Amino acid sequence: MLRIHFDERDIARVQIASAPDPLWETVLAVHQLTAPGHGVPVYAAWRARARAELADRGLTRAARLIGALAPGDARYFPDFLTPDAGRDGLAAGLEALRETPRARLAAEIRRAALPARLPRWAGAVAKGSRQPLDELAAAFAEVHRAVIAPDWTEATATADRDRAARSRALCQGGVDGMLNSFSPYLRWEPPVLHVDYPCDRDLRLHGRGLRLIPSHFCWRRPIALADPDLPPVLVHPVAHTTGWAPATARACHPQALSALLGRTRARVLAALGAPVTTGELARRLRVSAPSASEHVSALREAGLAHSRRDGGCVVHALTPLGAALLHGELAPVRL
Structure with a gap:
């Protein structure tokens, strides 16, 4: 077990990396x-x-x-x-x-x-x-x-989805809620974060904060640097979409989707591989929120996407038909 000890300064200095390392x-x-x-x-x-x-x-x-x-x-x-x-x-x-x-x-x-x-x-x-x-x-x-x-595009998209989920947990429950959202491999018992780890050690942050790094290839449990004097990081696993496959197996697929839907709409379809809010989608695709909403609306009318309101946000995801088009196989998609 790795025990990461926080003080009041560290709580304010928790960061979520914007992309994998x-x-x-x-x-x-x-x-x-x-x-x-x-x-x-x-x-x-x-x-x-x-x-x-x-x-x-x-x-x-x-x-x-x-x-x-x-x-x-x-x-x-x-x-x-x-x-x-x-x-x-x-x-x-x-x-x-x-x-x-x-x-x-x-x-x-x-x-x-x-x-x-x-x-x-x-x-x-x-x-x-x-x-x-x-x-x-x-x-x-x-x-x-x-x-x-x-x-790398898929790895970054996977990290974006994880970051969005952590951000929602932060909005709803503060830092406590965000850290608790990493269960079961992290357990937050203030002021100590307990991490599922292959060896027994303690890491004291001493006001330096903690940088959480989502990783496409990390599996089962998080990883930290061994030297306690280095900037504290915790690399953690993320959830993969059901149809994830390497780009080498999808070599012609993005072009085919672009030919069918148009380049931007094909990117929107790919971005909806896991639930995402309108704002998150706009940021990921570098378009305005109204533009993102318009593209999702077109996919929704075609039966490829569906949306629901969650508090002050609208969350979008693929329908089974949309997932089949994106991944080449029918798979259940939950919103």
Whole structure:
């Protein structure tokens, strides 16, 4: 169990990240690629195609480089692989990775080596050698480009839906309500947030607040940085839509939908894969609220969407027919 201790300053400094972190997503995607057996079913189609894509591009070794320092079954992997600068994008995160101070590299590699045998090149990383750090950063960039970037729109949309749900919980119940909305893997007993975790530890925020990062590839339980002196973050799983499949399996589908519905209306249909308010939809598509409402109205008249009022908001979602059109299969959709 991880216990995160808040004080009154921390309550006011809880943040919800606006998008997944590209370095965290790459590490966690590699975990899914190396999962024993058949892995988590929701990633099965993505995993098969990602492995094939990496093999076709000659990037299997690049994925193994990342997995060697961050194995999926490890209770610890070096924090420098997921720097705070990743919030500003992949390039900023990789630059921070390359510039990790030597003392920190040595300490974190030493800690990672305690329970597991690391490859020989990890010793060169610990000494601050430029070549292996550059190779590691290049591996992140190549793996991300090959198997993460094609699905980044879906990953961001999934994070948006989660952020919208947390925002509604915040509006209805304050910070208490928002933190409680993460049940069952988080339990809020003020002033301590209890997190389902593979090891027993305490993290005291001391007024720094906590940044909650939604993750498309995180599964089952949240993950925090090991070093308590780093900016506190908690990477957490999000709910996937029933019909989620990797972009490689949907290669022609967006174009076909655009040809049928028009580009903007096709984007609206995709955005309604999970319940969303008019304001959230407008922000996601970067259109005005009246424009978003007009597009939803057209989909609703065609039997592809339905809407209901929830307090001061109108929430929209797909009908079974809309979900079938979007995903290529009939699936129950609940509002």
